[in-house]
Amino acid sequence: AQKITQTQPGMFVQEKEAVTLDCTYDTSDPSYGLFWYKQPSSGEMIFLIYQGSYDQQNATEGRYSLNFQKARKSANLVISASQLGDSAMYFCAMREISNAGGTSYGKLTFGQGTILTVHP
Amino acid sequence: DAGVTQSPTHLIKTRGQQVTLRCSPKSGHDTVSWYQQALGQGPQFIFQYYEEEERQRGNFPDRFSGHQFPNYSSELNVNALLLGDSALYLCASSLAAGHGVKFFGPGTRLTVL
Numbered sequence: 001a002q003k004i005t006q007t008q009p010g011m012f013v014q015e016k017e018a019v020t021l022d023c024t025y026d027t028s029d030p031s032y033g034l035f036w037y038k039q040p041s042s043g044e045m046i047f048l049i050y051q052g053s054y055d056q057q058n059a060t061e062g063r064y065s066l067n068f069q070k071a072r073k074s075a076n077l078v079i080s081a082s083q084l085g086d087s088a089m090y091f092c093a094m095r096e097i098s099n100a101g102g103t104s105y106g107k108l109t110f111g112q113g114t115i116l117t118v119h120p
Numbered sequence: 121d122a123g124v125t126q127s128p129t130h131l132i133k134t135r136g137q138q139v140t141l142r143c144s145p146k147s148g149h150d151t152v153s154w155y156q157q158a159l160g161q162g163p164q165f166i167f168q169y170y171e172e173e174e175r176q177r178g179n180f181p182d183r184f185s186g187h188q189f190p191n192y193s194s195e196l197n198v199n200a201l202l203l204g205d206s207a208l209y210l211c212a213s214s215l216a217a218g219h220g221v222k223f224f225g226p227g228t229r230l231t232v233l
Contacts, residue, residue, distance in 0.1 A: 004162075033220055035221070035222075037224075042226070043208055043226060043227045043229070044224060044225070044226045044227065045163070045210060045212070045224035045227075046224075047221055047222070047223060047224075050221055091162055091163075093162075095220045106176075106220050107153065107165035107168060107176055107178060108153075108155075108163070108165060108212075108220075108222060109165070110162030110163050110164075111162055112161065112162050113161075113162055
């Protein structure tokens, strides 16, 4: 069974500094996808970044980058130049990739989340 | 381009009642998934629909059922509500042929009294 572990219940960072949110995963599947989502207090889950298990390079999306260490089974999110609006809950998730008839299905398994607070 | 929409935003029911939640996927998406998020927890997968069929199901009882319509919109039905069903219900849409990046709706907050 897949499992995602986020060991940091809460993190604090000063505005304009970088912060790393930790995520480790466990799976026996050779093919999988890793995701990070941001959930503000409004509740909507906002997609940030995706890393495929076979991707050779770490994913980057603007101020977000994913530090993917496959052998260690970790997929940490790095947020550079933090902004006050980055304060939110952050979830790491993994998608198993099961193919059937040429179509990929796959539920997301989420971690417990990390609450990030950005101080001015 | 409209994103994922869900209705209603909030809902209050009493134990034993039945509830229907609705979701319209992002334009062009053909797959809808439903998640339950209890307070302070990560979302838990309920089920996924593609081509009007349930393709995957999480560890939820049969009281939870769903449907997908030809226009890809979806409903989540919960029968015989329990206090423990109180949660934020998130709908996510994606392309079956894609990487599975899911775009989520704003959620429906269900309170069972």
